[in-house]
Amino acid sequence: MNDQPIEQPDPNTQEVLPRDSDEPPIVVQGLVNQFGSTRVHDGLDLTVRNGEILGVVGGSGTGKSVLMRSIIGLQTPTEGRIDVLGKTITGIDPDQNIGVRCRWGVLFQGGALFSTLTVGENVEVPLKQFYPEIDPDLRAEIARYKVLQSGLPEDAIGKFPSELSGGMKKRAGLARALALDPELLFLDEPTAGLDPIGAAKFDRLTVELKETLGLTVFLITHDLDTLYESCDRVAVLADKKVIAVGTIPELVETGHPWIEEYFNGPRGRAAQASHLRGEAS
Amino acid sequence: MDSNAQFSLEEDGDGGMQLALSGPLLISTIGALDHQLRGISEPITTVDLSGVEVIDTSGAWVACTISTEHEAEITGANERAQRLLDAVQGLNSDIPLEAERDPVWERVPMALGQQVFEARSGVAGVVGALGRVIIGFGNMLRRPSSFPYRALVAQMEQVGVSALPIVGLMSFLIGVVIAQQGAVQLEQFGAEALTVNLVGRITLRELGVLMTAIMVAGRSGSAFAAQLGTMKLTEEIDAMRTIGISPTEKLIIPRILACTFMMVLLGFYSAVIAIIGGAVVGQIGLGIPFFTFLSRIQEVVPLHDVWVGMIKAPVFGLIIAMAGCYHGMRVQGNSEEVGKRTTMAVVSAIFAVIVLDAFFAVFFTEIGWG
Numbered sequence: 206m207n208d209q210p211i212e213q214p215d216p217n218t219q220e221v222l223p224r225d226s227d228e229p230p231i232v233v234q235g236l237v238n239q240f241g242s243t244r245v246h247d248g249l250d251l252t253v254r255n256g257e258i259l260g261v262v263g264g265s266g267t268g269k270s271v272l273m274r275s276i277i278g279l280q281t282p283t284e285g286r287i288d289v290l291g292k293t294i295t296g297i298d299p300d301q302n303i304g305v306r307c308r309w310g311v312l313f314q315g316g317a318l319f320s321t322l323t324v325g326e327n328v329e330v331p332l333k334q335f336y337p338e339i340d341p342d343l344r345a346e347i348a349r350y351k352v353l354q355s356g357l358p359e360d361a362i363g364k365f366p367s368e369l370s371g372g373m374k375k376r377a378g379l380a381r382a383l384a385l386d387p388e389l390l391f392l393d394e395p396t397a398g399l400d401p402i403g404a405a406k407f408d409r410l411t412v413e414l415k416e417t418l419g420l421t422v423f424l425i426t427h428d429l430d431t432l433y434e435s436c437d438r439v440a441v442l443a444d445k446k447v448i449a450v451g452t453i454p455e456l457v458e459t460g461h462p463w464i465e466e467y468f469n470g471p472r473g474r475a476a477q478a479s480h481l482r483g484e485a486s
Numbered sequence: 487m488d489s490n491a492q493f494s495l496e497e498d499g500d501g502g503m504q505l506a507l508s509g510p511l512l513i514s515t516i517g518a519l520d521h522q523l524r525g526i527s528e529p530i531t532t533v534d535l536s537g538v539e540v541i542d543t544s545g546a547w548v549a550c551t552i553s554t555e556h557e558a559e560i561t562g563a564n565e566r567a568q569r570l571l572d573a574v575q576g577l578n579s580d581i582p583l584e585a586e587r588d589p590v591w592e593r594v595p596m597a598l599g600q601q602v603f604e605a606r607s608g609v610a611g612v613v614g615a616l617g618r619v620i621i622g623f624g625n626m627l628r629r630p631s632s633f634p635y636r637a638l639v640a641q642m643e644q645v646g647v648s649a650l651p652i653v654g655l656m657s658f659l660i661g662v663v664i665a666q667q668g669a670v671q672l673e674q675f676g677a678e679a680l681t682v683n684l685v686g687r688i689t690l691r692e693l694g695v696l697m698t699a700i701m702v703a704g705r706s707g708s709a710f711a712a713q714l715g716t717m718k719l720t721e722e723i724d725a726m727r728t729i730g731i732s733p734t735e736k737l738i739i740p741r742i743l744a745c746t747f748m749m750v751l752l753g754f755y756s757a758v759i760a761i762i763g764g765a766v767v768g769q770i771g772l773g774i775p776f777f778t779f780l781s782r783i784q785e786v787v788p789l790h791d792v793w794v795g796m797i798k799a800p801v802f803g804l805i806i807a808m809a810g811c812y813h814g815m816r817v818q819g820n821s822e823e824v825g826k827r828t829t830m831a832v833v834s835a836i837f838a839v840i841v842l843d844a845f846f847a848v849f850f851t852e853i854g855w856g
Contacts, residue, residue: 320822325581325583339517359579386512386544418542418570419566
């Protein structure tokens, strides 16, 4: 760790990365998050490459969600610097407009759908917020195809979140996250609480969307199958830092005891076996 | 993203029209373009995308829609554009986004009719809830060791002790207003001295308990409904049931006992503070010394006035707590319901309190406690 404080440039003077840039969209440097006397992160560094699905794993309480909240600006870190799409978002107000918020989509753990709006209206909310000039007809069309693209049936469009199952809520949340055609997609435990068939479908959907839309995905998960099936690289959070980033074989080679236990435990081996079977067939 | 999406219409070689789109076709630029495209009435045979720099699914959607509408062919799409076009192809649907809502002139009478229709089950529900509470009491009498003393004390603190400042302030001001306004009217008959009777009797008999009940309904009745409603939504109550803990015994009974008991104390406290407020006005405005005012109260207020207030107080407390708990336990679905039920708890509690108060007033006068 360097002792010098990390420079915090003014986001108003920074240039947003253009859409087709190859620069890393997320750069986290020396992140420190402290709640009371507990340090969740201590000098965490992480770079997310353009166009990859980065899985983030770690035991419970290692601050995966806090890391995500820091990156999307909902949590002001104690120290450190986070650049998203070329803008430094540390030290700005969560409601301040810095021109990058329309370029990421977030799927929260429980879906976080607005409970008084239907699924279709939920997807319309970001469209209305950022592009009020779009014709209401076109907006409705966009909302409809986003819902269908997320793999929901047609009749889900006019339903309220309370009428949907857990898996459908996640898909509806995904549709809302994709509403603005973001370049960055944040998924917080997308497959938690889904049945294996639903989870496998969701994994495939993530990969499909990444490939067709060219998304960069930041994916927090506990699901080993998701890691094997959809992630290009995996970042491991432990000891308040990212202890390793790489493909799963690369991680296992580091020989860190936690990683060893994670991927070589009974569940890890089962997931690997099913992944290999899937590749062979 | 500085430049705008543009289009041009030209005749192609074979006598058809070619629509050429150019510039960035993104959600940020599509709004204006879409507007113009919808205005095209001439038939189009091809849609040329070769001038498009960047495209996202919204852009692809607009290109796709226009080509389907005119049965035109899409040409010049680069690899990314083609991928997106394939992705959005066939995803159209005409299901309305809004849930079906009836117009207001149908909705309001329908809701009213529904309420009348459901009144019976509502009454049955309240009576059933009261019955469950009584059974819960019975169970507790048989097993006094399982009584939730801690919860009871915590609720008593919430309902009673922490309401002391606001109830005190309210009562003091009410006492001041009654004494001051009463004195103005009684002066016309030269009967300012009767201000003492007015303040003493009205606060002990009616206003002390009534105003306290309204305050407690707003503070605690709403809190009960919101707490229980949220616990219902987060399945805490279901969890309790599966473990074999009765929510009636652990959650509702402590609240009802605390509210019933605390209403008595708060009602009396409120009357006392209101009398002090009146006495302050007497000292300052009417020339009746403070302690003379208080000792006159003893002489002019019959003891049964105190009883009238103290008999009403626990009944009101019971109603407020029952309304809060009943509506809280009826929450289901989403967070909006919590708000709705909380409002209903407060409104129905205050309404029931005022109606009952009228009955009590007639009743006590009839039995000679006028």
